[in-house]
Amino acid sequence: MKIFDLAQDSVRTRNQGLHDSPEGKWLVSHPDGRHCIAAGLDAAVDVDIEGHVGYYCAGMNKHASITISGSAGPGVAENMMSGTVRVKGNVSHCAGASGHGGLLIVEGDASARCGISMKGTDIVVAGSVGHMSAFMAQTGRLVVCGDAGDFLGDSIYEAIIYVAGEVGELGADCVEKEMTAEHRQSLTDLLSASGVDANPDNFRRYGSARKLYNFNIDHASDY
Amino acid sequence: MSKQNSLRPSATFPLDVLAEIHRAADQGIYEIRGFGTKRSLPNFDDLLFLGASMSRYPLEGYREKCATNVTLGTRFAKKPIELNIPITIAGMSFGALGAHAKEAIGRAATQMGTSTTTGDGGMTEEERQSSKTLVYQVLPSRYGLNPDDLRRADALEVVVGQGAKPGGGGMLLGQKITERVAEMRDLPEGIDQRSACRHPDWTGPDDLEIKIQELREITDWQIPIYIKIGAARVSYDVALSVKAGADVIVLDGMQGGTAATQDVFIEQVGIPTLPALRMAVDALRELGMHRKVQLIVSGGIRTGADIAKALAMGADAVSIGSATMVAMGCNKPVFIEDYQSLGTEPGYCHHCHTGRCPVGITTQDPELEARLMPEMGARLLRNYLTTLTLEVQTLARACGKSHVLNLEPEDMVALTIEAAAMAGIPLAGTNWIPGA
Numbered sequence: 164m165k166i167f168d169l170a171q172d173s174v175r176t177r178n179q180g181l182h183d184s185p186e187g188k189w190l191v192s193h194p195d196g197r198h199c200i201a202a203g204l205d206a207a208v209d210v211d212i213e214g215h216v217g218y219y220c221a222g223m224n225k226h227a228s229i230t231i232s233g234s235a236g237p238g239v240a241e242n243m244m245s246g247t248v249r250v251k252g253n254v255s256h257c258a259g260a261s262g263h264g265g266l267l268i269v270e271g272d273a274s275a276r277c278g279i280s281m282k283g284t285d286i287v288v289a290g291s292v293g294h295m296s297a298f299m300a301q302t303g304r305l306v307v308c309g310d311a312g313d314f315l316g317d318s319i320y321e322a323i324i325y326v327a328g329e330v331g332e333l334g335a336d337c338v339e340k341e342m343t344a345e346h347r348q349s350l351t352d353l354l355s356a357s358g359v360d361a362n363p364d365n366f367r368r369y370g371s372a373r374k375l376y377n378f379n380i381d382h383a384s385d386y
Numbered sequence: 387m388s389k390q391n392s393l394r395p396s397a398t399f400p401l402d403v404l405a406e407i408h409r410a411a412d413q414g415i416y417e418i419r420g421f422g423t424k425r426s427l428p429n430f431d432d433l434l435f436l437g438a439s440m441s442r443y444p445l446e447g448y449r450e451k452c453a454t455n456v457t458l459g460t461r462f463a464k465k466p467i468e469l470n471i472p473i474t475i476a477g478m479s480f481g482a483l484g485a486h487a488k489e490a491i492g493r494a495a496t497q498m499g500t501s502t503t504t505g506d507g508g509m510t511e512e513e514r515q516s517s518k519t520l521v522y523q524v525l526p527s528r529y530g531l532n533p534d535d536l537r538r539a540d541a542l543e544v545v546v547g548q549g550a551k552p553g554g555g556g557m558l559l560g561q562k563i564t565e566r567v568a569e570m571r572d573l574p575e576g577i578d579q580r581s582a583c584r585h586p587d588w589t590g591p592d593d594l595e596i597k598i599q600e601l602r603e604i605t606d607w608q609i610p611i612y613i614k615i616g617a618a619r620v621s622y623d624v625a626l627s628v629k630a631g632a633d634v635i636v637l638d639g640m641q642g643g644t645a646a647t648q649d650v651f652i653e654q655v656g657i658p659t660l661p662a663l664r665m666a667v668d669a670l671r672e673l674g675m676h677r678k679v680q681l682i683v684s685g686g687i688r689t690g691a692d693i694a695k696a697l698a699m700g701a702d703a704v705s706i707g708s709a710t711m712v713a714m715g716c717n718k719p720v721f722i723e724d725y726q727s728l729g730t731e732p733g734y735c736h737h738c739h740t741g742r743c744p745v746g747i748t749t750q751d752p753e754l755e756a757r758l759m760p761e762m763g764a765r766l767l768r769n770y771l772t773t774l775t776l777e778v779q780t781l782a783r784a785c786g787k788s789h790v791l792n793l794e795p796e797d798m799v800a801l802t803i804e805a806a807a808m809a810g811i812p813l814a815g816t817n818w819i820p821g822a
């Protein structure tokens with residue numbers, strides 16, 4: 164295991180190290196809220212970060228498994244392509260924004276706009292999510308084991324949202340949909356991949372009413 | 387009542403206003419169109435060069451060297467962009483443009499030693515292959531954005547705004563969302579696609595500074611990062627872009643083109659390129675960053691004279707979008723019935739949003755696209771870029787400059803009070819700069 168102590172070394176030097184020799188296991192100590200830690204990884208490495216991180220940790224991750232034993236600032240795992248990012252604490256706004264693939268697991272709560280503009284990534288939040296989560300979400304799955312704030316799934320495209328707790332006001336064009344056996348199975352598999360203990364039978368499914376896909380004068384007030 | 391009186395037009399309700407009210411009453415939605423503003427605005431035509439005289443020594447046309455090369459991104463990037471000419475090609479998406487047009491642009495830019503730019507929708511293989519220097523846009527929609535393309539780009543451009551619609555997002559109407567376009571954008575086919583107007587993971591200049599840090603980390607601080615702004619509150623936006631860590635600022639005036647935007651947005655939002663450029667240069671000078679953070683200006687650049695005047699006002703380079711399409715045949719009087727079937731005529735077309743471009747540029751239809759073969763498009767654009775470059779050199783030599791970047795405000799006068807005030811150039815025959 165290679166150890167990076169960010170009290171001694173800059174994020175720049177350490178990210179360069181992760182980009183240049185992307186193999187094995189890495190431990191990052193003293194992150195102390197620094198930004199952009201482990202951004203742009205492109206190999207199947209394991210990175211453990213011992214503490215809280217700032218903005219854009221694990222940004223655009225590809226292949227790597229990154230565990231944050233603390234909380235994360237805005238945009239954790241933004242635009243992730245593949246791999247896994249696990250946050251043991253809470254996350255700030257825009258977690259998993261515009262992610263294309265991979266799995267983001269938040270063991271605590273997520274703030275506003277979790278999964279905004281997501282494009283195929285999977286996000287499992289063991290706690291609750293803030294307002295406007297899954298805003299303009301295109302594809303992928305957002306699982307919320309707690310409650311979801313107002314305007315959930317506003318202007319959503321084909322992404323799927325599962326929520327176990329209370330849901331505030333739904334966003335424009337977002338509706339509750341039937342939970343079919345196929346969806347229950349997909350959710351069961353995703354929960355088991357994330358290691359989050361929740362009963363799939365408690366979840367409801369939300370998605371797009373597809374009323375805003377093409378302009379229709381009768382839906383003008385929804386825009 | 388005399389015939390003359392009964393046909394008296396209303397200044398409040400001229401024919402075009404009447405027609406727009408009738409259209410709005412019929413359709414119940416704003417007009418969406420392409421191209422750019424059609425209103426008359428103060429522009430570079432309102433400036434003139436003084437040329438050399440007793441006190442200035444001109445250079446011999448054709449014989450004495452007048453260099454045109456420019457380096458962009460010298461502030462932080464390990465690999466700045468070196469261009470042979472100060473004319474870059476603006477970002478235009480695959481989706482708005484067909485693959486042939488994108489490839490033609492890439493080829494011509496490469497042959498001329500300049501850069502081209504991706505657009506909303508990501509990078510296509512064709513444009514990466516055909517473009518030696520490719521600027522990769524990071525847009526609010528993040529369609530197709532991925533770290534592999536980030537790393538194979540020659541520069542990144544974080545798009546905050548566009549001159550045709552500062553504060554507005556993109557649109558691509560369903561008829562242009564073909565299978566390939568839909569796949570690149572992770573969207574269903576055939577929907578009216580609205581791109582966000584705000585980035586999903588940052589909300590202000592302090593966040594943007596960290597976002598840029600992230601992009602630099604991902605690309606190992608190798609390539610320049612541009613910030614593109616639509617001309618509105620230019621002084622603040624330029625200062626904040628510098629603070630956020632831009633290597634290059636791209637400033638797009640309201641004459642900038644668009645593939646599909648609400649007409650009310652195109653015509654009523656933003657400020658013209660002329661005052662925007664002066665404000666940007668002033669802001670950079672105030673910060674001591676002029677020429678350290680390079681400035682690219684776009685929005686209604688058409689001729690070598692426009693370019694020479696922009697450089698003389700303090701830009702490091704220009705960017706052309708609409709004129710690129712015109713060079714490849716946009717609004718050319720060919721396939722006239724196809725213009726007519728769109729309800730327009732050559733010279734008036736702004737129908738890029740329909741996907742039925744008569745000359746095969748802004749279309750995904752294979753039959754229409756076949757009208758613009760990449761090789762032919764590249765030749766037309768190369769000829770146009772060559773002409774522009776020769777024109778800039780001609781004017782620079784006339785002002786006694788051995789490099790086009792040596793042109794300066796003192797080489798010019800303004801023809802109108804408006805242009806003098808906006809550009810900060812004295813009115814011809816006076817020393818007067820209104821507002822100075």
Ligand code: SF4
Binds near residue numbers: 718742
């Ligand atoms: S000719 Fe083609 S590119 Fe030009 S305005 Fe018409 S549709 Fe747009």
